[in-house]
Amino acid sequence: MNGLGRILLVEDDPKDIDLTLRALAQYNLANEVVVVRDGEEALDYLFRRGDFATRGSENPAVLLLDLKLPQVDGLEVLQQIKSDETLKLIPVVVLTSSHEEKDVVASYKLGVNAYVVKPVDFHQFVEAIKELGVFWAVINEPPPGSMRNK
Amino acid sequence: MPTLLTRPPVQRYGLAVVSFAVALGTALWLNRFNVRDVEFPLFLLAIAISAWYAGTAPAILTMLLSSLAFNYFYTEPLYTFEVAWVDVPYFVVFVLFASLLTWFSAVRRRVEQRLLQSNDRLEGEVAERTRQAALLEQTAIEVRTLNQDLEARSRELEASNKELEAFAYSVSHDLRAPLRHMVGYAELLQKHESSIVDATGRDYMTSILDAAKRMGTLIDDLLAFSRIGRAETQNTTVNLELLLKEALNEIRQDTEGRNIVWRIGALPAVYGDRSMLRLALVNLLSNAVKFTRTRAQAEIEIGATDGTGKEVVVFIRDNGVGFNMKYVHKLFGVFQRLHRQEAFEGTGIGLATVQRIINRHGGTVWAEGLKDQGAVFYFSALKR
Numbered sequence: 001m002n003g004l005g006r007i008l009l010v011e012d013d014p015k016d017i018d019l020t021l022r023a024l025a026q027y028n029l030a031n032e033v034v035v036v037r038d039g040e041e042a043l044d045y046l047f048r049r050g051d052f053a054t055r056g057s058e059n060p061a062v063l064l065l066d067l068k069l070p071q072v073d074g075l076e077v078l079q080q081i082k083s084d085e086t087l088k089l090i091p092v093v094v095l096t097s098s099h100e101e102k103d104v105v106a107s108y109k110l111g112v113n114a115y116v117v118k119p120v121d122f123h124q125f126v127e128a129i130k131e132l133g134v135f136w137a138v139i140n141e142p143p144p145g146s147m148r149n150k
Numbered sequence: 151m152p153t154l155l156t157r158p159p160v161q162r163y164g165l166a167v168v169s170f171a172v173a174l175g176t177a178l179w180l181n182r183f184n185v186r187d188v189e190f191p192l193f194l195l196a197i198a199i200s201a202w203y204a205g206t207a208p209a210i211l212t213m214l215l216s217s218l219a220f221n222y223f224y225t226e227p228l229y230t231f232e233v234a235w236v237d238v239p240y241f242v243v244f245v246l247f248a249s250l251l252t253w254f255s256a257v258r259r260r261v262e263q264r265l266l267q268s269n270d271r272l273e274g275e276v277a278e279r280t281r282q283a284a285l286l287e288q289t290a291i292e293v294r295t296l297n298q299d300l301e302a303r304s305r306e307l308e309a310s311n312k313e314l315e316a317f318a319y320s321v322s323h324d325l326r327a328p329l330r331h332m333v334g335y336a337e338l339l340q341k342h343e344s345s346i347v348d349a350t351g352r353d354y355m356t357s358i359l360d361a362a363k364r365m366g367t368l369i370d371d372l373l374a375f376s377r378i379g380r381a382e383t384q385n386t387t388v389n390l391e392l393l394l395k396e397a398l399n400e401i402r403q404d405t406e407g408r409n410i411v412w413r414i415g416a417l418p419a420v421y422g423d424r425s426m427l428r429l430a431l432v433n434l435l436s437n438a439v440k441f442t443r444t445r446a447q448a449e450i451e452i453g454a455t456d457g458t459g460k461e462v463v464v465f466i467r468d469n470g471v472g473f474n475m476k477y478v479h480k481l482f483g484v485f486q487r488l489h490r491q492e493a494f495e496g497t498g499i500g501l502a503t504v505q506r507i508i509n510r511h512g513g514t515v516w517a518e519g520l521k522d523q524g525a526v527f528y529f530s531a532l533k534r
Contacts, residue, residue, distance in 0.1 A: 013327055015334075019335075068323045068324070097322065118330060
């Protein structure tokens with residue numbers, strides 16, 4: 001679990017993880033991904049605690065964050081990231097099933113960089129994931145201290 | 151408290167006679183010890199007592215008796231009722247003095263009587279006020295109880311609203327995920343079709359995909375519908391002509407490649423929630439576009455007429471497939487459809503949403519139609 005990745009995917013649903021990785025694989029981005037399964041693990045990764053105590057100090061270039069997560073939910077993860085001096089530089093993209101306005105509003109209030117609703121249609125889903133991956137992991141110039149292109 | 155004046159006349163006149171008798175007796179008794187000239191004040195005292203305790207008429211009786219006694223016992227010639235001329239002024243003074251006494255007493259009595267009456271009235275009023283205060287207090291208690299009931303009810307409502315919100319939230323999050331997975335894996339399977347599925351299998355997969363996508367649309371529409379009920383309305387003045395342009399823009403995808411004649415009349419400004427009203431317009435317009443699909447040339451007319459009072463009625467008329475008026479009551483129900491899915495796709499939530507929006511604005515929505523002769527949808531809104 002100590003692998004390096006430019007994309008940190010926080011997702012609890014194994015099927016969503018599988019489909020997301022497949023979508024990214026079509027654009028050779030699957031190797032760039034570190035997957036954590038809940039908010040607690042995401043915070044452990046970001047703050048280099050527990051299982052991730054020994055990982056390198058670079059931050060991921062982007063964080064793909066589901067909102068509905070076991071234990072610590074996505075909004076809380078977002079809140080903790082955005083109130084930490086170094087972590088708040090990481091671009092965070094909420095990637096969720098929820099259209100709910102209150103989720104959108106809460107996310108933006110906490111300083112999210114983008115909010116994407118997972119489309120039901122697989123083509124659209126693949127497109128969305130691809131564009132997210134390409135934009136944030138390749139096109140976007142990440143803040144200093146992030147993992148660079150190999 | 152019974153006053154002497156309300157006592158029977160026998161008692162009152164009795165008192166008059168007795169007081170006179172006591173005065174006369176005392177005077178005669180004192181005369182024996184050569185005490186002179188006490189009769190005059192004694193008689194006046196008797197008259198005063200009668201006037202005070204028994205009233206005016208008994209006092210006059212005492213006065214008469216005193217005059218007679220005075221005449222008989224104390225004026226020359228003694229022991230007769232004859233009156234010498236020299237004594238007349240003396241009598242007059244006595245009578246005047248006695249009358250004055252009686253009169254004062256009567257006036258005093260009257261004043262006291264009035265005081266008593268007003269006292270009674272005051273007491274009555276106080277009792278009435280006390281009763282009213284008690285009633286008020288009781289009402290206050292009732293109001294308090296009602297308020298508590300209301301508060302409890304409102305808490306219950308709030309709780310069930312929260313539950314409903316949590317439910318919608320869960321639907322929004324959790325129901326869509328498995329759908330996405332179904333669609334995703336079905337499509338991945340399609341990519342491998344050559345090795346494992348034949349033409350029939352491909353059809354099956356298309357059906358699975360269609361069904362899943364349809365369910366996705368249903369969930370989205372249902373969530374949008376429930377959001378209208380929960381969302382706060384933000385009312386402003388809404389320019390309907392501008393709103394119509396936006397709505398037409400939004401459904402452009404459906405009108406592309408179609409031959410549609412639009413007749414758009416003047417539309418007023420109305421008062422309401424802009425985004426909700428736009429959704430209502432979009433739904434009505436896309437219905438009109440959808441159900442005129444079978445026409446070589448579709449005609450859609452949008453206009454407004456004056457309604458009752460401050461209302462305006464907006465109508466959308468089309469020359470589409472219409473509907474049977476027998477089923478008009480089903481038109482605005484959730485999940486109610488009057489056409490088969492393969493003829494006209496849809497979830498049956500569009501018009502229910504329109505109705506909910508218009509109702510939340512205090513307006514009504516209704517429709518007229520004829521099978522194969524087109525339909526007209528009307529809604530009323532507050533004029534601005």
